[in-house]
Amino acid sequence: MQLDFSILIKYLPDFGAALMVTLEVTVCSLLLGLLFSIPLSLFKISSIKPLEWFASFYTSIFRGVPLMVQVFMMYFGVPLVLPVKFTAFTAGVLVFSMNSAAYISESMRGGIKAIDKGQYEAAMALGVRYGAMMKDIILPQAIKSVMPSLVNEFISLLKNTTLIASIGLVDILRVGQLIQSRTYRAFEPFFAIAVFYYILVMALSFLGKLLERWVNKSDRR
Amino acid sequence: MIDVKKLHKSFGSLKVLQGIDLHVNKGDVVSIIGPSGSGKSTLLRSINLLETATAGEIWVDGKLITQPDMRLHPGENAQVIIKAHYQDPYSLRRRVGMVFQHFNLFPHKTVLENMIYAPMTVKKESREVAVERAKELLESVGMLDKIDVYPATLSGGQKQRVAIARALAMEPDVMLFDEPTSALDPEMVKEVLDVIKKLANSGMTMLLVTHEMGFAREVSDRICFLDEGVLIEDAPPEIFFSTPKSDRAKAFLEKVL
DSSP states (O other): OOOOGGGGGGGHHHHHHHHHHHHHHHHHHHHHHHHHHHHHHHHHTOSOHHHHHHHHHHHHHHHHSOHHHHHHIIIIIHHHHSSOOOOHHHHHHHHHHHHHHHHHHHHHHHHHHTSOHHHHHHHHHTTOOHHHIIIIIIHHHHHHHHHHHHHHHHHHHHHHGGGGGGGTOOOHHHHHHHHHHHHOOOHHHHHHHHHHHHHHHHHHHHHHHHHHHHHTGGGOO | OEEEEEEEEEETTEEEEEEEEEEEOTTOEEEEEOSTTSSHHHHHHHHTTSSOOSEEEEEETTEEOSOOOGGGSTTOOHHHHHHHHBOOHHHHHHHEEEEOTTOOOOTTSOHHHHHHHHHHHTSOOOHHHHHHHHHHHHHHTTOGGGTTSOGGGSOHHHHHHHHHHHHHTTOOSEEEEESTTTTSOHHHHHHHHHHHHHHHHTTOEEEEEOSOHHHHHHHOSEEEEEETTEEEEEEOHHHHHHSOOSHHHHHHHHHHO
């Protein structure tokens, strides 16, 4: 069989649009996930037992149920029992961000636990209240140790978003499937997609490295 | 200024403080000395509410800062005492500065940011006012040239001088020092002691837990000797160091002098 990558050329605009969808879902999910993970990680270190239970139960659900099942549940299942209606985009972002929150909060908890108790005492001795202490003193330091796993989470999130093709959102993978069904060629479109993702992930890793260096600027002597 | 009454503190079954009575007048410099594990740090930390006393009371500037201990007020009503005197931990800590053995500077903030964070966050000072005072204080501890660096670049002695200035930035009425030179390399001890001495001479009320006997003798108005959670001696330094009354203080001094 002759390979012919030129068949992809006329689909380039579709790829472009799909790339935007992939990136939008990924970035929205990461930011929301990061936001959700903050209260969740604070619950996990909380001395209030029910909050702690809730947080570990939440995490266990998202760890224990396959992501695809979560996506189907949110998109097809939930609207049947609750008076809500999701677009594929919303359902996808919701699931992915709730999922990321579970994972990020887990590493965030580790990051917070690793902070020297002298930092809490210094803040308390200066009369700083709990909320401000967490926001300004503890979390910024915890983020530093969480940074590498945050980059990992970003990367696996990016790759996992291919699942939204299964609920009809036109992401990069979906464009590949469309090309396949129109041209009866599979190698070229999927190879192109593989390259797409590979380049994206490499770019993200590089950005992640820069970000890590930036958050660690205070450690340099 | 500070009144500690029958203070007890236990960690589980371990009795760390066993009925401490201590009175500190305004402007007094009181050094707390004693063997390790005698409860010195716990006493100091109780005054800043970093530890919660098990029994007894602590009064700072006429305000009760611990829960009222009814055994000390037979016939009185706890609610009345709380209403009249109780002060919440946050407002107390604003007026009591604390310096730690391990400095505890915020590593992700520059020296200046360390200095102005609490005044701006807790006392709601404007940035200009906070920066102005930060500069004066850094000048007085000889750290003004390091104002924009991160703590990781400083030596131990420099970190501790910044930590002292940071505590002073809240304009406290009392300063507590918890073994401020114990984590320092020997050649850095003096620069920190000099700063503390300057502060003592300025009339600041200070409580100092230290192993530097010579320094305690030089700057203190009183020496408190603590052993096994009991305050055994409370005397002016010249008396304590020359004629200690108790055998335990004698034994301790023989080891450290």
